[in-house]
Amino acid sequence: MEIKVVRKxxxxxxxxxxxxxxxxxxxGIFVLNVMSSPGSGKTAILEKTLxxxxxxxxxxVIVGDICTSNDADILAKTNVPVVQVxxxxxxxxxxxxxxxxxxxxxxxxxxxxxxxxxxxxxxLVCPAEFDIGESxxxxxxxxxxxxxxxxxxxxxxxxxxxxxxNKVDLLPYLDYDKEMAIGYIHQINPDMPVFEISxxxxxxxxxxxxxxKKKVRQM
Amino acid sequence: MEIKVVRKxxxxxxxxxxxxxxxxxxxGIFVLNVMSSPGSGKTAILEKTLxxxxxxxxxxVIVGDICTSNDADILAKTNVPVVQVxxxxxxxxxxxxxxxxxxxxxxxxxxxxxxxxxxxxxxLVCPAEFDIGESxxxxxxxxxxxxxxxxxxxxxxxxxxxxxxNKVDLLPYLDYDKEMAIGYIHQINPDMPVFEISxxxxxxxxxxxxxxKKKVRQM
Numbered sequence: 035m036e037i038k039v040v041r042k043x044x045x046x047x048x049x050x051x052x053x054x055x056x057x058x059x060x061x062g063i064f065v066l067n068v069m070s071s072p073g074s075g076k077t078a079i080l081e082k083t084l085x086x087x088x089x090x091x092x093x094x095v096i097v098g099d100i101c102t103s104n105d106a107d108i109l110a111k112t113n114v115p116v117v118q119v120x121x122x123x124x125x126x127x128x129x130x131x132x133x134x135x136x137x138x139x140x141x142x143x144x145x146x147x148x149x150x151x152x153x154x155x156x157x158l159v160c161p162a163e164f165d166i167g168e169s170x171x172x173x174x175x176x177x178x179x180x181x182x183x184x185x186x187x188x189x190x191x192x193x194x195x196x197x198x199x200n201k202v203d204l205l206p207y208l209d210y211d212k213e214m215a216i217g218y219i220h221q222i223n224p225d226m227p228v229f230e231i232s233x234x235x236x237x238x239x240x241x242x243x244x245x246x247k248k249k250v251r252q253m
Numbered sequence: 254m255e256i257k258v259v260r261k262x263x264x265x266x267x268x269x270x271x272x273x274x275x276x277x278x279x280x281g282i283f284v285l286n287v288m289s290s291p292g293s294g295k296t297a298i299l300e301k302t303l304x305x306x307x308x309x310x311x312x313x314v315i316v317g318d319i320c321t322s323n324d325a326d327i328l329a330k331t332n333v334p335v336v337q338v339x340x341x342x343x344x345x346x347x348x349x350x351x352x353x354x355x356x357x358x359x360x361x362x363x364x365x366x367x368x369x370x371x372x373x374x375x376x377l378v379c380p381a382e383f384d385i386g387e388s389x390x391x392x393x394x395x396x397x398x399x400x401x402x403x404x405x406x407x408x409x410x411x412x413x414x415x416x417x418x419n420k421v422d423l424l425p426y427l428d429y430d431k432e433m434a435i436g437y438i439h440q441i442n443p444d445m446p447v448f449e450i451s452x453x454x455x456x457x458x459x460x461x462x463x464x465x466k467k468k469v470r471q472m
Binding site: 071072073074099100101102104127128155156157158159160176178179180182183185186187188189201204207208209234 | 290291292293318319320321323346347374375376377378379395397398399401402404405406407408420423426427428453
């Protein structure tokens with residue numbers, strides 16, 4: 035019974051996601067859905083990413099959190115428009131659903147945006163199941179989380195278009211086998227680009243920013 | 254509609270959880286539900302914890318993962334009985350439900366166990382909503398995940414009886430304000446014991462093991 039209900043919720047979500055996709059496409063907006071475990075560094079990455087692309091590309095952010103506006107407060111300092119969505123504390127709120135993104139987008143001037151980032155709720159499981167009408171999906175994985183997350187949470191890695199391996203500045207202090215981690219990613223998603231970065235030191239940002247700009251400009 | 258359905262699923266779960274609780278209580282088994290984000294170090298902590306308590310306390314483990322038996326394989330080396338539960342990849346499987354624990358417990362000799370550890374699916378959101386009939390709940394938080402997780406995922410911290418602040422061996426290499434993190438924990442759950450540990454160096458394990466042994470013996 036539970037599965038059947040979840041399927042129905044996802045069907046409704048898919049319909050709303052297609053409406054979003056059509057709307058974003060008509061406005062020529064590239065929408066990036068950024069997902070990860072809690073604490074892998076999504077907000078810090080987005081802060082740096084925006085500082086690199088902002089001169090060229092008009093951007094905005096929708097930030098999803100169960101509680102607090104901490105991440106939106108940080109991102110607001112970049113001077114891009116930020117909409118905070120708080121999903122509340124109860125069931126079904128461990129992810130951003132398509133109708134939530136549709137509503138949040140109403141708070142943005144879509145004619146003045148080329149690139150919309152959605153920072154999803156910190157969760158490596160549920161968000162992967164919900165299409166929000168995005169153009170591409172990125173998963174962030176911190177090197178402090180161990181090597182085997184791609185094979186333990188395969189749906190997330192199968193559904194994403196690129197992976198950001200963050201906090202590489204900590205590698206000297208960890209027993210972390212980076213090649214093993216990248217091998218696991220490619221076991222799930224053979225052609226996935228993996229960008230090794232540090233939001234703290236800005237190491238490795240150039241290829242990531244190039245990839246992103248190309249995607250936005252193709253829109 | 255979605256919320257109503259989730260409520261119904263949780264009601265059924267509560268009934269099953271009470272059955273589990275009665276069964277574990279009759280057998281005199283202390284059940285610890287261990288929850289956290291992916292990659293915070295649950296398995297490494299449990300491996301060390303078992304090595305400290307095993308001479309005194311007969312233990313077993315139920316390990317929940319969406320995919321793989323990596324964690325069970327590691328824990329099996331401690332020579333305690335381990336049951337791996339794979340929840341599969343689809344909706345409703347981002348947590349361990351009470352009926353899953355009831356079924357898994359059937360694979361253990363409950364007359365020969367005083368302490369049952371349940372390593373939940375790596376997820377700081379959904380598992381907190383599901384009572385599995387446990388005696389106590391512990392949340393693991395890694396210092397690499399940033400300070401504000403308690404206020405961003407308050408239900409988890411409200412519902413747990415203790416917090417393990419893991420990977421403190423990495424503190425010299427991080428910009429991490431430990432007092433701020435503990436302050437956030439106590440903002441959500443004022444009396445929560447916080448054990449600062451490193452599963453890598455075994456730093457800080459003594460007070461944690463003492464707390465745990467006391468709990469098991471009170472059962």
